[in-house]
Amino acid sequence: MDARVTKERVIRDFDQYVDERIDDGVFRVNLDMFRDPDLFELEMEYIWEKTWVFVVHDSQIPENNDFITTQIGRTPVILQRGDDGQVRAFINHCTHRGPRLCKTQRGNAARHTCPYHGWMFDSNGKSMMVTDEETGGYSQAFKSMSHDLHQVARLESYRGFYWASLSDEVSSLKEYLGDVSFFLDAWIDQSPNELEWVKGDANFTYDGNWKMVFENCLDLYHAKTLHASFGNAVMNRFKNMGEDERKSINLDDFVNATAEVSYYNFDNGHGALWIQNQSQQEDRPSYAMYKEMEARVGADRAELMLSGKVAAIFPSILFVESATFQMRMIRPISVDKTEVYAFCLAPKGEPDDARALRIRQYEDFFSTSGLATPDDTAVYRSAQEGDQARTLEWNQGYHRGIEMIQRGPDEKAKQMGFSPTLSIHGSIAIQGEAMYIGPYREWLKKMKAGQDSALSNLSGDVHG
Numbered sequence: 001m002d003a004r005v006t007k008e009r010v011i012r013d014f015d016q017y018v019d020e021r022i023d024d025g026v027f028r029v030n031l032d033m034f035r036d037p038d039l040f041e042l043e044m045e046y047i048w049e050k051t052w053v054f055v056v057h058d059s060q061i062p063e064n065n066d067f068i069t070t071q072i073g074r075t076p077v078i079l080q081r082g083d084d085g086q087v088r089a090f091i092n093h094c095t096h097r098g099p100r101l102c103k104t105q106r107g108n109a110a111r112h113t114c115p116y117h118g119w120m121f122d123s124n125g126k127s128m129m130v131t132d133e134e135t136g137g138y139s140q141a142f143k144s145m146s147h148d149l150h151q152v153a154r155l156e157s158y159r160g161f162y163w164a165s166l167s168d169e170v171s172s173l174k175e176y177l178g179d180v181s182f183f184l185d186a187w188i189d190q191s192p193n194e195l196e197w198v199k200g201d202a203n204f205t206y207d208g209n210w211k212m213v214f215e216n217c218l219d220l221y222h223a224k225t226l227h228a229s230f231g232n233a234v235m236n237r238f239k240n241m242g243e244d245e246r247k248s249i250n251l252d253d254f255v256n257a258t259a260e261v262s263y264y265n266f267d268n269g270h271g272a273l274w275i276q277n278q279s280q281q282e283d284r285p286s287y288a289m290y291k292e293m294e295a296r297v298g299a300d301r302a303e304l305m306l307s308g309k310v311a312a313i314f315p316s317i318l319f320v321e322s323a324t325f326q327m328r329m330i331r332p333i334s335v336d337k338t339e340v341y342a343f344c345l346a347p348k349g350e351p352d353d354a355r356a357l358r359i360r361q362y363e364d365f366f367s368t369s370g371l372a373t374p375d376d377t378a379v380y381r382s383a384q385e386g387d388q389a390r391t392l393e394w395n396q397g398y399h400r401g402i403e404m405i406q407r408g409p410d411e412k413a414k415q416m417g418f419s420p421t422l423s424i425h426g427s428i429a430i431q432g433e434a435m436y437i438g439p440y441r442e443w444l445k446k447m448k449a450g451q452d453s454a455l456s457n458l459s460g461d462v463h464g
Contacts, residue, residue, distance in 0.1 A: 046450020269442025401432030
């Protein structure tokens with residue numbers, strides 16, 4: 001790709017990576033977005049380290065001193081509920097010489113001790129001890145410094161879901177989420193007591209770019225092909241054990257001509273899909289609470305709560321309800337390696353039988369024992385390998401449904417009262433792919449803005 005070079009940094013024309021001509025029926029993404037390691041580093045700088053990134057759900061750190069570790073772009077982070085009950089986000093970096101203080105994924109600790117020189121910090125991030133400070137010959141300048149852990153620039157919560165940002169220049173979390181929060185509310189409001197984390201995680205790493213899993217969760221087109229073995233397993237259970245033993249998602253919903261689907265784009269790169277008029281709704285765990293939901297929020301809203309749906313919050317978190325409700329946190333490692341931290345959430349107070357069904361469905365489809373997730377990760381690697389064909393610049397994977405795009409809300413969105421920027425609605429047979437337009441528009445916007453800011457700072461440094 002063409003690029004101009006200054007003394008300090010490469011200047012790229014990011015427009016050459018996204019070819020959007022909706023009126024001509026064309027939308028393409030350049031393959032270098034999946035295979036160029038230098039472009040990946042710019043994504044970390046311009047996107048991941050300058051926007052909101054999901055970090056934790058309130059129920060994952062319920063007790064004082066509970067903590068969980070994660071990443072924001074390239075930066076290791078600790079999320080901890082202090083001994084005062086407040087949740088804070090710290091950079092997982094000893095202020096002395098830099099080692100990570102927490103190497104475990106989660107735990108409960110009233111203090112953190114650096115393994116290198118023994119500096120100690122409490123659960124509020126305050127420095128408790130500089131080892132052998134009295135005999136260290138420290139200067140008065142050192143003694144006047146704060147030795148506390150560095151807090152992340154911004155941390156905000158939406159109804160128990162925490163996002164953090166390394167930049168203090170981001171908009172409020174509420175503005176960032178915008179109308180995609182309508183879908184988050186549809187999960188949160190399944191119980192009057194909101195949601196809780198179902199203990200047990202499924203962390204996995206795949207050999208592919210981070211955008212592959214973001215795309216995949218909005219993709220219905222692959223279900224009957226890639227997950228055919230899962231569909232066969234479900235049918236065999238039904239045949240051999242009877243209907244009561246068929247506890248899993250029914251893939252017929254993804255090809256059933258009676259089902260309808262809406263795809264949506266929102267501001268800031270978020271996307272969603274909503275499957276309507278699905279069969280087998282009584283197989284869903286939340287069906288056990290349907291009557292209560294309907295009485296509390298109305299029939300239309302209760303139908304949305306029970307339906308299959310996805311909300312993809314750019315760039316870091318995927319809310320997916322197909323087999324059952326799960327979240328997937330995206331953690332880019334390199335241009336061709338991505339970690340996914342997946343876990344199940346459930347309505348507080350749901351009946352025991354419904355909770356057991358939820359766990360079985362989660363294990364069956366999504367978890368480490370599931371049949372679907374290995375299919376996905378294997379094909380990510382295969383796509384990453386295929387995209388190494390350097391004589392090729394473009395795939396054709398973003399055109400399905402493009403003729404059906406309408407600007408603004410479809411009738412379902414108008415009826416429910418939210419405002420997407422783009423919509424597609426029709427038979428589930430659309431199995432659309434064109435709604436990746438929104439995320440890649442945001443990718444382009446953030447990459448341009450990040451580069452402009454970096455060049456402006458560079459110019460200021462030179463003239464200063």
